[in-house]
Amino acid sequence: MQAGLFLTERVVAGIKICMNDEPKKYASWRKEMVENQIIARGVNDPLVIHAMMNVPRHEFVSEALVDSSYGDFPLPIGEGQTISQPFIIAEMTQSLELKGNERILEIGTGSGYQAAVLAQIVYRVYTIERNNTLFSQSRRLFDKLKYHNIVTKYSDGTQGWKEESPFDAIMVTAGGQQIPKPLIEQLSEGGKLVMPVGGSFSQELIKLEKTSEGFKTTNLGGCRFVKLIGQHGWEE
Ligand code: SAH
Numbered sequence: 001m002q003a004g005l006f007l008t009e010r011v012v013a014g015i016k017i018c019m020n021d022e023p024k025k026y027a028s029w030r031k032e033m034v035e036n037q038i039i040a041r042g043v044n045d046p047l048v049i050h051a052m053m054n055v056p057r058h059e060f061v062s063e064a065l066v067d068s069s070y071g072d073f074p075l076p077i078g079e080g081q082t083i084s085q086p087f088i089i090a091e092m093t094q095s096l097e098l099k100g101n102e103r104i105l106e107i108g109t110g111s112g113y114q115a116a117v118l119a120q121i122v123y124r125v126y127t128i129e130r131n132n133t134l135f136s137q138s139r140r141l142f143d144k145l146k147y148h149n150i151v152t153k154y155s156d157g158t159q160g161w162k163e164e165s166p167f168d169a170i171m172v173t174a175g176g177q178q179i180p181k182p183l184i185e186q187l188s189e190g191g192k193l194v195m196p197v198g199g200s201f202s203q204e205l206i207k208l209e210k211t212s213e214g215f216k217t218t219n220l221g222g223c224r225f226v227k228l229i230g231q232h233g234w235e236e
Contacts, residue, residue, distance in 0.1 A: 026058055029070040033086055037072050043090045047098060051120035052090055059145060060111040077111040079131050081226050089114055092171060095194050095207050095220060098122055102168035107157030112138030114173055115150050125150045126164050128157035158230035160186040167191060175203040175225035180232030196225040
């Protein structure tokens, strides 16, 4: 009942985003992106599809990159960091099997795009960024786009966010050699975590599920992310 109510609110918020003064071309680029890059490659969770149909990706990149913002590739967001290819965002989001009432932790706010996609789906997003410039930029953007269910923190995300834990789901959008222990501890029982794990150049996308009997991990395939830097990640 509760989850349904949240969903309705978010659908209304999504429509509001579509119906503001945004030029029509963006909605049509988004539709093409979702159809050709996401649905065509097997993503079928309606909540993920709806979210990606609504979040204005072009708002999360610099002006020079607006025309390529719905392309099938990652994009630079400044400070040597990148916003992932739309399909990777969709795949990681789908892997968490979200229902709508979750409190989710994201590590690596970056441009804020992934957090915005999650915010369209779940009850509340807690997101941590260690780079001050990206932290401030994304915070301003969340205000501008009225993502009131995103809570931000400027900190080392490898230590998690203890005061707000446990989380129903955790998504790490930077790669580390292993899953930081504090994040596993801050995941609720029945919760799911997704993170790129491996070397500094390439990683495997690992999904971890915490159950009453222990942990189950699944390898979702190869990927390439920027480094997760911090106490339980790479050294600076
Ligand atoms: N999710 C982002 C993509 C992020 S790129 C988006 O949608 O745009 C990875 C981000 O992780 C970078 O912004 C980088 O500064 C950040 N990062 C790396 N290590 C971190 C840490 N320990 N804590 C928080 N953020 C971190």
